[in-house]
Amino acid sequence: MKKERVVVAMSGGVDSSLAAALLLESGYDVVGMTMRLSDETRMVEPNALSSVEDARRVADVLGISHQVVDFTETFEHTVVDYFLDAYLDGRTPNPCVVCNHHIKFGRLLRAAEDIGAQYIATGHYARIDRNEEGVYRLCRGMDHDKDQSYVLYHLNQEKLAHVIFPLGNLRKSETRRMAKEYHLPVAHKTESQEICFVPHDDYKAYLRKHRPNGTCCGNIVDVEGNVLGRHDGVAFYTIGQRKGLGIAAPQPLYVTALDAVNNRVIVGTADAVYAQELMASDLNWTMWDTLEEERTVQAKIRYGKREATARVMQQGDRVRVCFAEPQRAVTPGQSVVFYENDIVLGGGIIDEVIA
Numbered sequence: 001m002k003k004e005r006v007v008v009a010m011s012g013g014v015d016s017s018l019a020a021a022l023l024l025e026s027g028y029d030v031v032g033m034t035m036r037l038s039d040e041t042r043m044v045e046p047n048a049l050s051s052v053e054d055a056r057r058v059a060d061v062l063g064i065s066h067q068v069v070d071f072t073e074t075f076e077h078t079v080v081d082y083f084l085d086a087y088l089d090g091r092t093p094n095p096c097v098v099c100n101h102h103i104k105f106g107r108l109l110r111a112a113e114d115i116g117a118q119y120i121a122t123g124h125y126a127r128i129d130r131n132e133e134g135v136y137r138l139c140r141g142m143d144h145d146k147d148q149s150y151v152l153y154h155l156n157q158e159k160l161a162h163v164i165f166p167l168g169n170l171r172k173s174e175t176r177r178m179a180k181e182y183h184l185p186v187a188h189k190t191e192s193q194e195i196c197f198v199p200h201d202d203y204k205a206y207l208r209k210h211r212p213n214g215t216c217c218g219n220i221v222d223v224e225g226n227v228l229g230r231h232d233g234v235a236f237y238t239i240g241q242r243k244g245l246g247i248a249a250p251q252p253l254y255v256t257a258l259d260a261v262n263n264r265v266i267v268g269t270a271d272a273v274y275a276q277e278l279m280a281s282d283l284n285w286t287m288w289d290t291l292e293e294e295r296t297v298q299a300k301i302r303y304g305k306r307e308a309t310a311r312v313m314q315q316g317d318r319v320r321v322c323f324a325e326p327q328r329a330v331t332p333g334q335s336v337v338f339y340e341n342d343i344v345l346g347g348g349i350i351d352e353v354i355a
Helices: 014-025 039-044 046-062 072-088 095-114 172-181 203-210
Strands: 005-009 029-036 065-070 119-121 126-130 136-140 218-222 227-231 254-259 264-268 274-285 295-300 308-315 318-328 335-340 343-354
Touching (some): 005 014, 014 029, 046 065, 065 095, 072 095, 072 203, 095 119, 274 335
Parallel strands (some): 029 065, 218 264
Antiparallel strands (some): 126 136, 218 227, 274 318, 274 343, 295 308, 308 318, 335 343
């Protein structure tokens, strides 16, 4: 009986390497693929090149084939341009969400199909199951401290049918232990928390290099429009920021909004950083095409933040999210993701904050 083929997105790290080992042990025909995404990072960061070699070494240990696929052009146009443009528009982007949507579960999925693979797999800590009606459900990883379902909400029924997350039921400590048991050469490799294409994780320097004329100094103003100081460029500030404003005031002030159109950074007191509602667009629902009626959910407004109870209702191609309690630093450009228990219902990009 012919084995089902699965392409594993091998980054050279522990998680994707163990994913390949587990799938091989489960009887799949495993092919490793490592994506080339940024030539600039390869030139500046030696580890970017060693990651490809690490993936090859793991593939050799496992006895599976390994390929390097070049997605640099697509990555530049879909992820890097989005990242830069969002900052210049006064938004704070999440490039991992866009990369997962367009690259890992877009271009890579098509590359897998081209070599006859039925599935792609990654080292994400998330789970997929199927209910009694045959509907695929995206769920949190068993290890809630490592759960990465937040950045996967763009997966729909068509894609979920062809995706495997082998680490979904594991804890990170188990992953390390099992990588050693499989004698994987990356078992002790440290994790990177940086944006993969930004050298030295310095997004400000990256912006200045790639959009040299995109930022200019302007005014820092309060909510009434009174000028309190000067800023270096709207792109270099984030909602909720307190430090680095360079202004004196009788009470602490925080960034409450970024007005890119008028080149202003707006500040206010701690209370002004909270918002009761938001609007989001670029929607995806994991189990249906649209939200037919208002629903009470747990909404997460950024990776690493706890969920909060909210009512969500779809209005055309956007959703309105009303929180039971005001939320701090709701940030345009970030994703809001909706959960029911451990199930990811969907999400969208925050584009408007309503106090």
